[in-house]
Amino acid sequence: MEVYLDNSATTRCYPEVGDLVYKVMCQDYGNPSSMHRKGVEAERYVKESKERLARILKVNTKEIFFTSGGTESDNLALIGAARANKRAGNHLITTAIEHPAILNTMRYLEEEEGFRVTYLPVDANGRAKLEALKEALCEDTILVSIMYVNNEMGSVQPVDEAAQIVKKYNPNILVHSDAVQGFGKYHIYPKRQGIDMLTASGHKIHGPKGTGFIYINEKVKIKPIVFGGEQQKNIRSGTENVPGIAGLGLAAQMIYKDLDMKVALMRELKAYFLEGISGIENIAVHGLTDENSAPHIISVGIAGIRSEVLLHALEDKGIYVSSGSACASNHPAVSGVLKGIGAPKEYLDATLRFSMSEFTTKEEIDYTLETLYNCVPMLRKYTRH
């Protein structure tokens, strides 16, 4: 049995999306910038995708910009907005548990471009502390970036409250949210929630890899970070990835269809999984398990087994999971997020992330639990001294 529980790393493409991408690549392969019919045809795909996304977020189509994915969207939001607004101040705020695409970009702005960055601490449940945000805001603050859902433990961040606090303090401060793990799981309406910029990625929502977009409110002052043929209103030069963009739009439309029902189902499975796993001794489920945690992410510490070993043992049974976060786990450093929430030492390098999708079934969860019940005692017998 193959059980893919690593949907926070990436997802399987919807077959319909794959078909569409193929069709655009091989038949409607024009360049949207071309004057002829082939170009117009291609442009139609870009426009349609934009419309689909704008409808989902309830924003204007001209506020959607396509990028190569979450990382580029984050880079554009932070670097582009920081540079464009540096006359208003040089202070940026983010949280300590952001994705590396945010953290390393912030570090770059700090070290190379002279900005000052405050990293907000998180509470034991992995949610940014709003008190710390209130304290950090100052007259030099120009941008606050808070992720929607943490990728390692699934904690939902208090983005709405944070945006309220920020806008009350100074409505000119920009609010950005990296919603790579939230888009496709939550109804997100940036304009109502006070979010000026929002990052999302295609391959986390059963779309193609190498695709993503950023919502940028039309009032936001931003400078491009890539230069070239001035496509997409010169915010993001480069010939549009038309097949990818078409696939992204379709994937978004499909994942948002019956979303509430799909999410409810995932929550049910998550509760079922948590109940099942609670029978194993010496484990810890990180973060909250209620509405303030993502429906699809479960982060479990299993004392006494290095995560890599358990991961490979599960792999051997056809179950695919992540240790910590897949994006950061190429270097076997201990997870900063788990340290941030003050997780006990025995779980720091012994935590697995199970992440579901709308395709996850109860049989798959049963099989995973059964495998864990078999593997864990066996592996615990052999530990390093």
Added chain:
Amino acid sequence: MRFHSFLIKYGEIGIKGKNRYLFEDALVRQMRFALKGVDGDFYVHKAQGRVYVECEGEYDYEETVESLKRVFGIVGICPVVRVEDRGFEQLSRDVTAYMDEMYPDKNQTFKVEARRSRKQYPMTSMELNCELGGVILDAFPEMKVDVHNPDIRLNVEVREEIYLYSEIIPGPGGMPVGTNGNAMLLLSGGIDSPVAGYMISKRGVGLHATYFHAPPYTSERAKEKVIDLARLVSRYAGPVQLHVVNFTDIQLYIYEKCPHEELTIIMRRYMMKIAEHFAKENGCLGLITGESIGQVASQTMQSLAATNAVCTLPVYRPLIGFDKREIVEIAEKIDTYETSIQPFEDCCTIFVAKHPVTKPNLERIEKSELNLTEKIDELVKTAIETTEILTVK
């Protein structure tokens, strides 16, 4: 400059008496193998005690030289310009053009060294030396002749066509692979073992390799890394038969039954036994390891003796007197270093005790191994039977 051929200089193999042709044939074979993937049509052949690569039409010069630099047995690679024999006048013009293009800086000393394999040529070698020397002096007055220690030695070989060359690109030396049998390399994925394989292969030895993996304690990526390393070594050694042994059960059994501080030594003894089994099965004449005295607990003199004791084949340890720094230098030269340092856990490190024995006593180790009697033969047999064999090239 466009070169039409390469003259290959081989040192040691020139002196092997009546076996010489065996060495030359092996060299030609290895060169053909090395040039297989290179863009261009090449004809490798022996002629009058020399080996040539003739390049027909367009070819990639850099890639050709790089590939030849990895063929053991080659001491020097001389890029040759071939000119048609259309009389001395034309030869003078060709030589002048050659010198002019090869040496933009004319303020150098030179010597002409002519040879004739076509003895009907109207001039003797000495005459050619003198006359062509004169031609060069007339054309480039800044150049001077030095017959004892010249900056440039211009070789003029009269064959069907006339071959001009003056540069020697150093080769790797050693002896052509295939002239000294085969050996079994214990390949771990670290820095040392690929270098050890390279060193032994350099003496003309073909390689087989054994890798021990321990899923789920080691990952699929660790195995990929070892395959990558085997591939890098095979660029020198030719195709490598890689044996991938699943070692988990043996390791866990030792862990269960033996004192933990002896785990590494006992484990290595079983690795040697299994590697030796495959060595004998494949007609290998020895084992190769990357050990160096005292580098880690399992490589002290006592530990080496303890692991050595299980083998009947000779164990070659070409790095035995090398420091890490020296090993790294070679690893960088043969381009395995970057791959070796990727951080995947290998099966030697996963259960390492905090304080492993550094001076194991053979009798005590053998006594500890008695605890394994019940199941170990069966486990070794299973490990051998389930071994995956890959040909890496």
